[in-house]
Amino acid sequence: EVQLTQSGAEVKKPGESLKISCxxxxxxxxxxWIAWIRQMPGKGLEWMGIIHPGDSDTRYSPSFQGQVTISxxxxxxxxxxxxxxxKASDSAMYYCAxxxxxxxxxxxxxxxxxxxxxxxx
Amino acid sequence: xxxxxxxPSVSVAPGKTATITCGGNNIGSKSVNWYQQKPGQxxxxxxxxxxxxxxxxxxxxxxxxxxxxxxxxxxxVEGGDEADYYCQVWDRSSxxxxxxxxxxxxxx
Numbered sequence: 466e467v468q469l470t471q472s473g474a475e476v477k478k479p480g481e482s483l484k485i486s487c488x489x490x491x492x493x494x495x496x497x498w499i500a501w502i503r504q505m506p507g508k509g510l511e512w513m514g515i516i517h518p519g520d521s522d523t524r525y526s527p528s529f530q531g532q533v534t535i536s537x538x539x540x541x542x543x544x545x546x547x548x549x550x551x552k553a554s555d556s557a558m559y560y561c562a563x564x565x566x567x568x569x570x571x572x573x574x575x576x577x578x579x580x581x582x583x584x585x586x
Numbered sequence: 587x588x589x590x591x592x593x594p595s596v597s598v599a600p601g602k603t604a605t606i607t608c609g610g611n612n613i614g615s616k617s618v619n620w621y622q623q624k625p626g627q628x629x630x631x632x633x634x635x636x637x638x639x640x641x642x643x644x645x646x647x648x649x650x651x652x653x654x655x656x657x658x659x660x661x662x663v664e665g666g667d668e669a670d671y672y673c674q675v676w677d678r679s680s681x682x683x684x685x686x687x688x689x690x691x692x693x694x
Contacts, residue, residue, distance in 0.1 A: 500683070502629075509688040510621070510629065510672050526682055527587070560628055569676050572619035574640070576628040 467491040469499075469561055469577035476583045477551050484547035485580045487561030494542035495519040498564040500573060501535060501546045505557045513559075515568060516544060524568060551584045558582075588677035590686035597692045604660040606689045608673030611654060616675040618656040620649060623688075624669045632671075633658060660691070668693045 472486040487499060501513040514525040518537035525535070537544040544561060559580050562573030591609040598604040608618060618636050621629040631640050633649035636656065646661045660667055673686040 502685075509670075510623075510674075510685040512683040512685060515683070524681060527680075562629075565634075568681060569678050570617060571676070572631060572634045572674065573621070573629070574631055574634075576630070579628050 467563065467575045469563060469575055471559075471561060471577040471580040474581040474583070476585070478586055479551055479553055479584055481551050481584075482547070482549050483551055483582065484545050485559060485582065487544045487546075487577050489542045489544070489563065492563075495539045498567050498571060499537065499544040500562045500564050501533075501544075502560045502562060502573075503529075503557050504560065504579075510560075513546070515564060517567075518542075518544060551582075553584050553586075556582060556584045587680060587682070588675070588684050590673055590675065590684055592671075592673060592686040592689045594687070595690045595692065597694055598660075598663050599694045600663055600665060602663055604663050604667070604691055606658040606660075606671050606691065608656040608658070608686050609654055610656070610675065613654055613656050613675065614652045616651075616678075618649065618651050619674045620658045621672045621674065622667075622669045623672065629672065663691075663693055665693050667691060 470488045500515040503511045513529040514535045516523045516535045518539045534547045561577040563575040564571040565574045620633040622632045623629040636651040648659045670688045672688045
């Protein structure tokens with residue numbers, strides 16, 4: 466059974482760093498793109514970027530380029546989303562999703578349960 | 587950048603048909619995917635590549651795409667269909683994925 470298991474809720478202060486994770490099980494992790502999606506409170510879905518764990522090919526939405534870093538460690542079947550200096554506006558739910566079809570054509574077939582990030586002084 | 591426009595809300599009585607639209611410039615030339623998100627839950631894929639249903643999604647869910655509008659149709663609507671629905675495409679010119687703003691389906 467394909468599963469994406471995300472790390473737990475985080476409460477951080479502005480300026481702190483953070484790395485959240487998404488572990489894929491039940492399939493060949495290196496073979497499928499993993500996307501990250503933000504959902505701010507009461508708002509819609511926003512695509513942040515996508516990575517291919519096999520070769521670490523990564524694409525970012527212009528809105529998130531330079532604001533976050535997406536990475537993956539295929540040896541432990543885990544993708545990451547990290548911030549070097551959090552802002553209050555980073556408070557949101559973050560989802561990872563396994564993509565079928567890849568960049569330009571794919572869709573999110575399986576989703577993680579989400580990770581709530583709260584940034585507050 | 588490519589923009590997808592959805593109505594903020596759609597209301598329908600149980601047993602009737604709900605139609606949720608997703609507008610975009612020449613969207614008929616793109617593949618459209620649809621997600622359902624219930625409160626407090628992760629999104630779930632309900633339609634991919636315009637018209638295909640993942641396993642486990644009822645036949646009541648169908649999709650179409652032509653011209654400047656893609657449509658998600660839910661027949662014989664049930665209370666359990668109440669959720670937010672999002673359309674999604676890839677903007678191949680930029681290589682970026684785009685979501686519509688979402689439509690809240692209310693079952694009266």
